[in-house]
Amino acid sequence: DIQLTQSPSFLSASVGDRVTITCRASQGVSSYLAWYQQKPGKAPNLLIYAASTLQSGVPSRFSGSGSGTEFTLTVSSLQPEDFATYYCQQLNSYPLTFGGGTKVEIK
């Protein structure tokens, strides 16, 4: 099974900060990597697919990069509505797996 390790697991930041979350895969997943945002009591929302492609309707302050085993999600200027938990997911092989999540809270 491919393990996805997200870091940090918790992040405290201020509005306007640049934030970077890392997702490391235990084996290569090519570019079959997606990022989701989840707010309390809500379903996850797709932000980035194919490692670096912005989903339609997602603000351009979100960006993704990487391939193989190391990936990053960057928010260029954190907005109040961005405080949430973020998950990476690999779709390269079964079982499909998610990272443990990164909770972004207001400093």
Next chain:
Amino acid sequence: EVQLVESGGGLVQPGGSLRLSCAASGFSLSTYWMSWVRQAPGKGLEWVANIKQDGSEKYYVDSVKGRFTISRDNAKNSLYLEMNSLRAEDTAVYYCARVGGGWRSFDYWGQGTLVTVSS
């Protein structure tokens, strides 16, 4: 507008059974792989099962193999998850999700339905 609406969750005793449904609208269900994902209270996301467009291929996470069955009825625009021999550790919100084109993401999700396994 793409919509996925789950139903069928509830309280069930250990060892019991439950059938979840997911009603799809706004797109042709028959052209997409579909998935179930769950989230235990206060925990992260866990993929549960996938099913191919015509139902000919199904995949499961090890912890539910032999107990859960994913199925679909494209004519009724519906996805299902039959859950048997339920355990306390199956307690979670269950989401249905559409696998996006190119197998690159889960691009649409339902609102989720809560399954609680407890005596």
